[in-house]
Amino acid sequence: MSDPENTLIFETTQGEVTIRLRPDLAPGHVDRIKTLVREGFYDGVVFHRVxxxxxxxxxxxxxxxxxxxxxxxxxxxxSAAPHKRGVCSMARSSNPNSANSQFFICFADSSFLDRQYTVWGEVTSGMENVDKFKRGEPVRDPDRIVKARIAADAAA
Incomplete structure (x- = not known):
């Protein structure tokens, strides 16, 4: 782990997922994700659309x-960062400036999203756990983030 301050760890119902945050691409979004993680916002939140x-x-x-x-x-x-397998990007409404707390993790190449959604990270380990998430729109009995943390805060 090269930069604990920019390493996000999700303990999910399917196992651990580690994400390298990309403040070089989206400093405002990375700051928001870290704020929400440190507030405990994501703890217990489901993956509602898979x-x-x-x-x-x-x-x-x-x-x-x-x-x-x-x-x-x-x-x-x-940014020009490609939406490919493991990339984490912000969800939004039709308004480009409407991202808030929702995000998605790409299962596969989704280049049609490039330059239209904000890429803020990439899964570095645990993608096999994301692959196990129950599917649906909405998901019946969805998988969830049990606990989210920034690696630099591990002692907390």
Whole structure:
């Protein structure tokens, strides 16, 4: 682990998932993710929308796809980073500046999303656990983030 301050660990119902945060691509979004993790926001939150061959979406405390955090929406930080297997990106409405707390992890190449959604990280280990998430829109008895933490805070 090269940078504990930019390493996110999700303990999920299927096992651990480690994500390298990318403040070089999306500093505002990485800051938001870290704030939410440190507030305990993601603990217990489900992956409410999981589409085979596409992505697993979570980060909504209501589990419906319509919720967010108490923080304001974020301005887009689009980049040329490709949406490929393991990439973590922010979900949003049709408004490019509407990302808040919801995110998705790509199962496969989703290049049609490139430059339209904010990439903020990439799974470095545990992608096989993401692959085990139950599928659905919405998911019946969905998998969830049991506990989220930043590696630098491991002692906490």
């Amino acid at each position: 589409i085979e061959g596409f992505m697993a979406q979570g980060g909504d405390p209501t589990g419906t796809g319509t919720g967010g955090s108490k923080h304001p929406n974020l301005p887009a930080e689009f």
